[in-house]
Amino acid sequence: MTNLSVFILAAGLGERLRPITAYIPKPLLPILGKPVLEYILEKVSALPITAIGINLHYKKEAVEKWVRNSQFGERVVLFPEDPVLGTGGALKNAEGFLKKNIFLVHNADIVSDIDLENLIAFHISSGNLATLAVHDYPEFNRLILKGGFLNGALGHPKPFASVNPTEYAKGLPEGSQKILAFTGIAVYRPEFLQFLPEGNSSVVDAWFRAISAGYKIGTLDVTGCSWTDTGRPASYTKAVFEELKNIGETVYIHPSVQGCDNIEMDGYVIIEDASIVHDKLSLRNCIVLPGTEIGIERREGACSAPGTASVEDSFENSIIGPDFKIVLKETDLFNFSGDNAVAIGTGGSDRKYFRVKKNGRSVVLMKCPEGDADYDRHIELTLFFRKHSLPVPELIGRDPGRKMAVFEDAGGLSLYSWLKCRRAEDKQEEIYRKALDFLILLHTSVTEHVRECPSLQDRRFDYDHIRWETGYFVERFVKGVAGIQIGDAGALNDNFQSLALKVNSFSKTIVHRDFQSQNIMVRGGNPVVLDYQGARLGPPAYDIVSLLWDPYYRLSCSTRERLLSYYTGKMSADAQWFNEKEFGETLLPCRMQRHMQALGAYGFLSSVKGKNYFLKYIPEGLRLLREDLSAAKKEYPALDALVKKL
16 A cells, blocks of 8 residues: 555534533543544554644644643644634645645544545545545435546535536446435545645535546445444434444443442443542433533532532433533434334344333333244243242233244343442442342242243253353364364363263252343342343352353452352251252352353354454453363363463
8 A cells, every 4th residue: 555644634613512512622522431533543543654644723732632642642743723724724734744645534523434444445546536435324415426426515506616517427437326425534645735725715615626627536435334423412422322332331431430339320321531420310321521520419509519510310311511411312312213112232142122112111122033942931931930029021022923022121231331330349249149139049949939830841951051061162262262273182072071970960950041240130229130041950050150250240259258158148048958068069160161151152252243342251251261270170181271272
C-alpha cells in the first residue's frame, strides 16, 4: 500500500449534543471509558500511515491535552482553527500536511467497523480523485449516485458549477441510480485540495467543483457495516449500547465509581469515570457521564451543589450528567420489531429471546430452533420447579408447534453484571447465599420429588456424559483454540477414564449443570435462575463449583470458604444422607470436570459460533484448571502435562 496520511475532523461545536457538549467536547465523549477519538485513532493506527492530523476549535484545550497525554501524542499534528473553518476549510488549512500523500479523512463522531484498508485499496485501484464510503441509511440518504459515482446531492443548491448534470451523467458508467448516505469517511488524492478555497468552506461544494473540472468522485458501498453517528444523544447512546453488546456485556462501571451498594440496575447501565452515587437509586438503560454526582438529598430551599444531577431516585432511558438529564425514547435506542419486541441476551444459546411489552407488562418471548429437544424439557422443568418453589420465571404461554413460549420477565441484570459494581463484602455474600439457597432446595426437597418430572428421571450426568465433556474440551479448546495436538493420547485417555469413573461414582441429586453467574438474574435483591433446561441427575458438587469457582467472576478464597461452609452447614441440617467429609472429597474432581467443560464451551462459542467475546474468559478458566491440577497432578499426570502446555 502507498504512503498514507490521515486527517480527523474534530473541530465541530457539537450543537446537536447540547447540553452534553457544554462540558465534554464531542471527540472526547466516552464509550465504556474510552473517548470516541481514541477508538478512531486506534483504528487508523493499524494502517500503514505516515502522519495523523487533527483539527481543533471547540474546547480545543481539552482535546489537545487528551491527545498529548495519550499514546498517540507524538504521532499527531494538531491544526487549531479560530474561527472554525468547516469540513473543506479544515483540509485547506492543513494543505501543507496533506499534499504529500493520498489521505483518509474521518469524522470524529463516527464509530464503525468499516474496513478502511479495503476502502483505501479500492480508491488506489479506481483512479478516482476521491472515494467516498457510502451506505444505505434512510435517515441520511442524500447523495445521488450513478454507476457508483457521485452525480448529485439532494438539497444541494448548485451541484454543478459549469457542467450540465445530464451531460455529465452520460459520461458515467452504466448502472442504476441510487440515493445513499455519506459515512463521514473518504479517501482523496492530493490534487483534490486545489478545489478548496481559503477560509470557511464545505467539502461537499469541492466535490462538485471537481466534477465540473472533469474529475470522478467515486464511492464504495459499505452497506451492512456497523456504523453510528455519535453526534446526537440518541445515536451516542445506541453506540454505547452496541459496544456493550459487541463485548457480551450489559453493564459497564468504571473502577473509580463510588456508591455501588446504592444502585438497582436493569437493562444497559454505564457509569463513567469519577461518578458518585448517593442514596438509593434505580437505573435502567442509562449512561451516567464522567464526574457526575447523582442522588444527593437536598433540604428544602437548599441550593444545588455544583456538578450534581437530579435528586430523582429512578432513571430510565436517560443520559445523566452534572446538572442535567436527557430523557430518550426507548424506540430510538433499540430496534423494535413489528410485534413491539426487542432482542435480548448475550449468552451462548441458539435460542432467541425477545423482551415484549404488552398491555403495559414486560414479558420474555423465547423462540427455539426447529428440532430443539430442550424446548419440551424447558417447559416441563419450569412447571416442576415452580411447583416446588424454586425461583425460576413463570410460564405465561406456549406454542409447541412453533417452539415458542412466553415467560415472566426476570429483568436484565445478571449476577455477573451485578458484580461489575463494587459491593461491600457482606452484600456480595448475601446474594451468593441466596443463590446457594436455590441449590440447597434443588439438591434436597426438589430431588425427593424427581419422579414427578419424567424428563429428569432418566437424564443423568453419568460416565458417558462426563466423557463427552472431556472430549469437548480436547476438540474445541485444546485443538480448536490452543492448536495443540495430543501426544500420548493413550495416557490422557486413561486419565479421563479414571476421572469419569470417579465423578460418576458420587451420590447424585438434581443439578442445574450450568449454575454460573450469567444464568442467575438479580431482581429486587433476590436471584431468579435461568437456563435450567440442561438439568440432570448428577453430583451436587458440580453445581457448587460452577458458582464458587466460576471463570466469570473470581471470589476471594475467604469468601468462597465462608459460602462453602454455609452450603454444607445447611445441607447437613436439611438432608440426612449428606456427609460433609464425603462431599468435600467430590469438590476437586468436579472442579476439574467443570473447568474443562467451560473451556470447551468458550472454544466452541468463539471459534464456531463467532461469539469472540467468550475468549476473554479463557485466561481465568485456564488458571482455575491449573490450580485444580496442582492438587491432583499425581493422580492425573498426563492431563497435568497437557494443561501445562496450554
